[in-house]
Structure formats: C-alpha cells, structure tokens
Amino acid sequence: MSNSPKFVIDGLKATIENKEILKGINLEIKGGEVHAIMGPNGTGKSTLASAIMGHPKYEVTEGTATLNGVDLLEMEVDERARAGVFLAMQYPSEITGVTNADFLRSAINAKREEGDEISLIKFIRKMEGKMGELEMNPEFMHRYLNEGFSGGEKKRNEILQMAMLDPSVVILDEVDSGLDIDALKIVADGVNNMRSEERGFLIITHYQRLLDYITPDFVHVMMQGRIVKSGGPELAERLESEGYDWIKEELGIEDETVGQEEEEFKMPMNTVAPEFK
Amino acid sequence: MTTQIILPIDQSEVQALSKSKNEPEWLSSLRLEALTLAGQLDYPKLEKTNLNRWSIDSYGKYKSSDSIKSLADLPQKFQTSLQDQKDNLLVQRNSNVVFQTLSDELTKQGVIFTDLETAAKEHSELVQKYFMQAVKKDENQLTAIHTSLWSGGVFLYVPKNVQVEIPLQVLFLNEDDTSIFSPHVLIVAESNSSVSYVDHVTSEGVANDLVHNSIVEVFVKPGAKVQFSTLHNLNGKITDLSYRRAVVENDGSIEWIIGEMNDGNCMSDTSSILKGNGSTSDAKIVCIGTNDQKLNITTNATHFGKSSDSDMITRAVMNDNSTAIINGVTKIEHGAKNANGEQTEKVLMLSPTARGDANPMLLIDEDEVTAGHAASVGQVDKNQIYYLMSRGISKETAERLIIYGFLAPVVSQIPIKQVADQLQALIEGKLER
Ligand SMILES: Nc1ncnc2c1ncn2[C@@H]1O[C@H](COP(=O)(O)OP(=O)(O)OP(=O)(O)O)[C@@H](O)[C@H]1O
Ligand SMILES: [Mg+2]
Numbered sequence: 001m002s003n004s005p006k007f008v009i010d011g012l013k014a015t016i017e018n019k020e021i022l023k024g025i026n027l028e029i030k031g032g033e034v035h036a037i038m039g040p041n042g043t044g045k046s047t048l049a050s051a052i053m054g055h056p057k058y059e060v061t062e063g064t065a066t067l068n069g070v071d072l073l074e075m076e077v078d079e080r081a082r083a084g085v086f087l088a089m090q091y092p093s094e095i096t097g098v099t100n101a102d103f104l105r106s107a108i109n110a111k112r113e114e115g116d117e118i119s120l121i122k123f124i125r126k127m128e129g130k131m132g133e134l135e136m137n138p139e140f141m142h143r144y145l146n147e148g149f150s151g152g153e154k155k156r157n158e159i160l161q162m163a164m165l166d167p168s169v170v171i172l173d174e175v176d177s178g179l180d181i182d183a184l185k186i187v188a189d190g191v192n193n194m195r196s197e198e199r200g201f202l203i204i205t206h207y208q209r210l211l212d213y214i215t216p217d218f219v220h221v222m223m224q225g226r227i228v229k230s231g232g233p234e235l236a237e238r239l240e241s242e243g244y245d246w247i248k249e250e251l252g253i254e255d256e257t258v259g260q261e262e263e264e265f266k267m268p269m270n271t272v273a274p275e276f277k
Numbered sequence: 278m279t280t281q282i283i284l285p286i287d288q289s290e291v292q293a294l295s296k297s298k299n300e301p302e303w304l305s306s307l308r309l310e311a312l313t314l315a316g317q318l319d320y321p322k323l324e325k326t327n328l329n330r331w332s333i334d335s336y337g338k339y340k341s342s343d344s345i346k347s348l349a350d351l352p353q354k355f356q357t358s359l360q361d362q363k364d365n366l367l368v369q370r371n372s373n374v375v376f377q378t379l380s381d382e383l384t385k386q387g388v389i390f391t392d393l394e395t396a397a398k399e400h401s402e403l404v405q406k407y408f409m410q411a412v413k414k415d416e417n418q419l420t421a422i423h424t425s426l427w428s429g430g431v432f433l434y435v436p437k438n439v440q441v442e443i444p445l446q447v448l449f450l451n452e453d454d455t456s457i458f459s460p461h462v463l464i465v466a467e468s469n470s471s472v473s474y475v476d477h478v479t480s481e482g483v484a485n486d487l488v489h490n491s492i493v494e495v496f497v498k499p500g501a502k503v504q505f506s507t508l509h510n511l512n513g514k515i516t517d518l519s520y521r522r523a524v525v526e527n528d529g530s531i532e533w534i535i536g537e538m539n540d541g542n543c544m545s546d547t548s549s550i551l552k553g554n555g556s557t558s559d560a561k562i563v564c565i566g567t568n569d570q571k572l573n574i575t576t577n578a579t580h581f582g583k584s585s586d587s588d589m590i591t592r593a594v595m596n597d598n599s600t601a602i603i604n605g606v607t608k609i610e611h612g613a614k615n616a617n618g619e620q621t622e623k624v625l626m627l628s629p630t631a632r633g634d635a636n637p638m639l640l641i642d643e644d645e646v647t648a649g650h651a652a653s654v655g656q657v658d659k660n661q662i663y664y665l666m667s668r669g670i671s672k673e674t675a676e677r678l679i680i681y682g683f684l685a686p687v688v689s690q691i692p693i694k695q696v697a698d699q700l701q702a703l704i705e706g707k708l709e710r
Pocket of ligand 1 (some may be wrong): 017040041042045047048056
C-alpha cells in the first residue's frame with residue numbers, strides 16, 4: 001500500500017500563446033486505477049497531458065498537480081519523469097542518430113545514481129524481453145529513435161518505453177490511433193500487464209475498442225477545456241453508440257472545442273521533428 | 278588584384294634549400310618557377326569567404342628535426358594514435374619526416390611508402406610523372422606557394438594487383454611555430470591494387486600564427502581502390518589550407534573520410550575527378566566549429582566517365598561565434614552518360630551567434646544522368662529535447678544525444694574502427710571543453 005501512488009490535479013488552468021485552453025481541471029488518480037478521458041477533437045485532452053508533463057509551450061496559470069503530495073509543476077520536464085510520470089505522446093518525435101537502445105539506456109540510467117548504471121547485459125536482456133512481449137522485431141533496438149517508424153510502430157515503441165521505465169503515473173495519449181486490430185490487442189496486453197497497485201493510468205482515447213481490452217474504472221468526458229461529465233465504463237459505451245450530442249444538449253454546449261474563438265486553423269501540437277538525413 | 282604580393286620566402290632561400298637537400302634538377306626548377314608564379318597569382322576565390330582577411334602569410338622556415346628511433350620518443354599523447362601497429366608508419370615532425378617503417382612483406386611486394394623528399398630522389402621519374410599533376414601549381418597563389426616550399430610529405434606507391442590489407446598510417450605533427458609545416462602527400466595506386474591510408478594532422482604548443490598549406494594528390498588507376506582518411510586537429514593559431522584531389526580511372530574508386538576538428542581557420546577543398554567509366558567517389562566530411570573559427574569546406578565531384586558515381590555527405594556542428602561555408606559541387610560533364618551524383622550538406626547550429634551556410638551546386642551538361650542534393654541549416658529541435666526529457670533524460674544529456682545523433686550517420690559509416698574512435702574522441706574534445 002505504501003507504494004501506491006496518488007496523483008492529484010486541482011483546478012488546473014493552462015494557456016498557450018495567451019489563449020486559455022485548460023479551464024480548471026480536477027482529477028484524482030490512485031494506484032491501481034484506470035481513468036479514461038474521451039472527448040471530441042480540439043477540446044484540450046492533449047493539452048492536459050502536455051501541461052502535466054511540462055511542455056514548455058504551455059503555461060500553467062492556476063491550479064496544482066501533485067504526485068504523492070509533491071508539486072510537479074515546479075519541476076523541469078526530466079524531473080517530472082524521474083518522479084514517476086510517463087506520457088506516451090500522440091506525436092512522438094523522431095531523432096536521427098540516436099538508437100532506440102542508446103536512448104532507453106540513457107533514460108533508465110537517468111533515474112539511477114551515478115556509479116549504479118544498469119549493466120549492458122542486464123539492459124539488453126530487459127529490452128529484448130519487453131520487445132518480445134510487444135512482438136516487436138529485434139531490429140527496432142538498433143533503429144534510430146522513431147525515425148521512419150510507421151504510425152503503429154511509433155505507438156508500440158511508446159509502450160515499450162513505458163514498460164522499460166516503470167512509471168507510477170502513466171498517461172497514454174491516443175496510443176490506439178494508427179494501430180491495426182492485432183497491434184491494438186498487443187498494446188492493450190502491454191498496458192494490462194503493467195496494471196498494479198503501484199501505478200495509475202490516464203488513457204486518452206476516441207474509441208471504445210481500446211476500452212474493450214483495457215476496462216477503465218472511470219470515464220471522463222472533456223469539452224471546452226473542462227471535464228464536463230464523469231462516470232463508469234458504461235459512459236464510454238454510450239458515447240460509442242450515441243456520440244457526444246446528447247452531452248452537449250444536456251449541458252447546453254454549442255461549440256465543444258476550446259481556444260477556437262478567433263482561430264481559423266489548427267496547429268498540430270507536437271509536430272514531427274525535421275529529419276536530419 | 279594589383280597590390281604587391283609579399284611572399285613568405287625568397288628565391289635564394291628556395292634555391293639553397295633545394296640544393297642542400299640534393300634534390301633532382303626538375304624539382305629545383307619547379308620550386309623556382311612556382312615561386313615566380315606565386316608572386317603573380319591571387320588567392321583562390323572562395324564562396325562567401327575572403328582569404329585576404331585571414332592571417333595566412335606566416336609559413337616559417339625550413340628546420341630539420343632529428344630522426345627518432347621509435348615512437349616512444351614522441352610526446353605521450355601522440356603515441357596512442359599510432360600504437361596499434363608497429364610497421365607501416367611514418368611521422369613528420371615540423372618540416373621533415375623523422376620516422377618511417379614499412380613491413381618486409383609490403384617492401385617485397387614493391388610497395389613504396391616513404392617521405393616525398395626521399396622518393397623524389399630515389400624514384401625521381403615516378404614522382405615527377407605525378408607530382409603536381411592533379412592539383413596544378415598555377416591554380417592560385419596557394420598552390421604556387423605550396424609547390425615552392427613544401428617539405429617532408431609522403432609518397433605511397435602500390436604496384437599493380439597488390440592489395441594492402443592494413444591501413445598505412447601517418448602522423449603530421451607541428452610543435453614549432455617558426456618552422457615550415459606544409460607537407461605534400463602523393464599516392465599512386467596502380468591497376469587493380471587497393472590501399473587504405475590514414476593520417477592525423479595535429480599540433481602541440483603553437484603560440485604564434487602559422488600556415489599549414491598542404492596538398493594531397495591521389496591517382497587511382499583502373500580497377501584500383503583507395504581509401505583516404507584524415508583527421509585534422511590543429512591549434513587555433515594555425516590556419517589550415519588543404520587541397521585534396523583524386524584522379525580516378527576506369528572502375529577505380531576513391532573514398533574520402535575527413536574530420537575537420539581544427540581550432541583555427543580552415544579552408545578545405547576535396548575533389549574527385551571521375552575520369553574513367555564506372556569510376557566512383559564517396560566522401561564523408563565531419564566538421565565542428567568553435568569560438569571565432571571560420572571554415573570554408575568544399576567537396577567536389579567532377580564526372581567525365583560514363584556510369585561514374587559520386588556521393589558526398591558533409592555534417593557541420595557550429596558553436597559559439599564560428600562560421601561555416603559548406604559547398605558541395607557535383608559537376609557532370611557532357612558525355613558522362615548514366616552518371617549519378619548525390620550530395621547532402623547539413624549544418625546544426627548550437628549558438629545564436631554561429632553562422633552556417635550550405636551551398637549545394639549541381640552543374641549538369643549531360644541529359645542521361647541522375648543527381649540529387651539536400652541541404653539544411655537548423656537548430657536543435659525543441660520538441661526533440663522535450664521528448665527526450667520526458668523520459669527522464671536531463672537537458673544537457675538530451676542535447677548531447679541529439680548532437681552526436683546528428684553526426685552519427687556519418688561517423689558510424691566510417692569503415693576503419695580506429696579512425697572512427699579517434700574521430701569520436703576529437704569530436705568529444707571539441708564539444709565538451
Ligand atoms: N501549440 C499550439 N499552438 C496553438 N494552439 C494550440 C497548440 N496546442 C494546442 N492548441 C489548441 O488547443 C486546443 C486543444 O488542443 P488539444 O490538442 O489539447 O486537443 P485534443 O483534445 O487533444 O484534440 P484531438 O482529439 O484532436 O487530439 C486546440 O484548439 C488546439 O488548436
Ligand atoms: Mg490530442
């Protein structure tokens with residue numbers, strides 16, 4: 001029980017380029033719980049994930065985010081990660097010249113004391129083991145990080161990182177997008193294998209099919225930068241069959257997106273980095 | 278330009294030196310002709326770089342250093358780069374060659390690997406046939422000065438059908454800023470031979486301006502294969518002016534691996550003349566600029582032969598106030614049917630006050646060819662930093678991974694492990710001061 005984390009977001013507001021995108025988010029995730037966040041495009045889901053991780057483009061203007069009582073918002077991105085936060089990104093970056101293995105070993109060693117680095121043999125065994133579970137071709141170990149990976153391969157690689165880094169709060173941002181049916185099952189198994197009292201999950205998804213494999217304890221709906229409705233797994237099922245209109249009607253919402261007031265076009269949030277070839 | 282050119286040396290000195298070394302007549306008169314030319318020619322015209330603003334007239338005087346009996350007589354830090362092998366080594370210290378060994382086996386096969394001064398006497402006709410034929414003495418003032426005052430240097434000759442398995446290694450070391458340090462490397466690989474040559478151009482304790490004006494000429498005969506690797510890490514007071522040129526005949530191949538890790542200004546020009554049908558050239562260049570360094574790095578492939586093929590890749594990492602002008606020239610002459618030329622220049626800027634310029638040029642005079650180029654100048658991508666940091670990696674380490682990653686596609690392709698390791702160490706030395 002002592003290892004069971006408690007992750008609390010309280011009244012979180014965040015802006016990007018002075019536009020308020022998050023308008024007060026409250027959420028509490030305990031070890032062992034799986035929370036799903038659903039919601040139409042452009043309602044602030046990825047922004048929430050980025051604000052928690054500390055993406056430099058987002059400015060938190062109000063509210064707190066704590067892990068076991070420790071303030072995350074004061075920390076740099078890398079400190080948050082070492083504190084136990086993991087974000088599987090909607091658009092992972094590609095990094096030429098850095099192999100998947102070198103990258104992951106640096107990440108694991110970053111958490112360990114100097115002089116206590118993981119041995120190469122141990123690391124390779126661990127990585128091979130996890131890649132086997134995710135049915136990844138061993139060649140991905142020595143490929144450059146995400147470079148030229150297909151959409152589905154990138155997602156699987158995010159899950160591999162999650163499995164290797166053993167975080168206590170896991171946020172998955174549309175980890176199911178771009179996955180074929182078999183891959184979806186493998187990724188879901190990967191997540192389910194990691195479910196334990198020592199870890200809480202926040203799963204951002206558009207589709208019930210992921211939640212068919214990973215049964216959530218709570219489902220939240222985001223609109224206009226807020227959580228507008230929460231419930232159990234049945235809420236996701238209803239969204240799948242009926243869409244979002246009934247919620248909008250119920251709450252009198254016309255435009256569910258956020259930050260669009262004077263916007264004419266959308267910017268992708270984590271644009272894929274340019275390749276150095 | 279009509280301004281009076283003041284040359285770093287005079288006629289009587291050149292004459293006396295050549296005489297004291299007992300050089301063959303053709304070489305003595307070539308030195309004098311070149312000196313006259315030097316007084317008439319301008320500096321080369323470089324893309325976006327004006328050599329008149331560089332401090333390049335301190336050549337020093339010829340000074341003879343004593344021969345050494347073994348590598349152990351060299352300063353410790355220079356022994357390591359050569360110690361992997363006992364034979365097939367040559368060391369030039371300041372103006373002259375002080376150490377050389379060639380294995381019995383290669384000697385028996387007819388391989389010549391000696392300093393160019395000795396070769397000019399002992400293999401006078403052979404040297405005369407090739408010396409200053411790929412690079413011409415009258416191209417510009419720098420090539421003329423070089424022809425007139427070069428010393429030491431290397432002559433490597435590989436007879437027909439001989440395959441030299443182990444790389445031949447050379448150390449060019451300058452420890453005295455008042456001595457001439459302008460070697461000439463001449464490599465002739467006869468038909469169907471193969472050889473790999475590695476040199477390291479470095480310095481120790483230089484406090485005053487000095488010019489390193491070197492020329493490398495490589496003649497690749499039909500079906501021969503030459504791999505030429507060079508790592509330069511000269512002190513900030515030394516200006517490195519280096520021409521390298523290969524003439525490649527039918528089905529011959531040249532591979533260039535070049536690490537520009539100097540601390541001073543550097544003009545480097547590496548060209549392959551693909552004369553023969555089916556000839557190929559592959560060039561990999563890595564450079565790092567720091568402080569106020571100015572780099573002008575040119576790679577050139579000129580295609581005459583049918584189905585000739587060239588590939589050149591340059592990566593530059595620029596820090597502090599350094600400037601790099603990176604030029605890639607692929608020239609395909611009329612008649613070079615089915616030639617293929619590819620080039621890529623990429624510059625990564627680490628500082629807002631650094632400058633980088635990538636100038637790819639495709640000059641094509643033939644229809645049936647393929648050619649391509651890619652060039653980019655960019656900064657470390659912030660989203661990449663964020664991504665790495667989100668896995669717990671510190672900002673410093675993340676930047677380091679990205680910078681080394683930027684160079685990795687070139688460094689990891691270097692076929693000789695020892696060169697790759699040494700280059701990696703020099704890169705670390707420059708980036709992690
Ligand atoms: N870097 C950015 N620059 C400008 N606007 C941004 C940026 N990031 C997000 N936004 C805006 O914030 C709003 C919320 O975006 P967010 O990515 O959080 O939506 P989402 O709910 O994740 O949508 P989706 O389901 O399409 O992934 C959008 O209007 C978006 O355009
Ligand atoms: Mg999103």
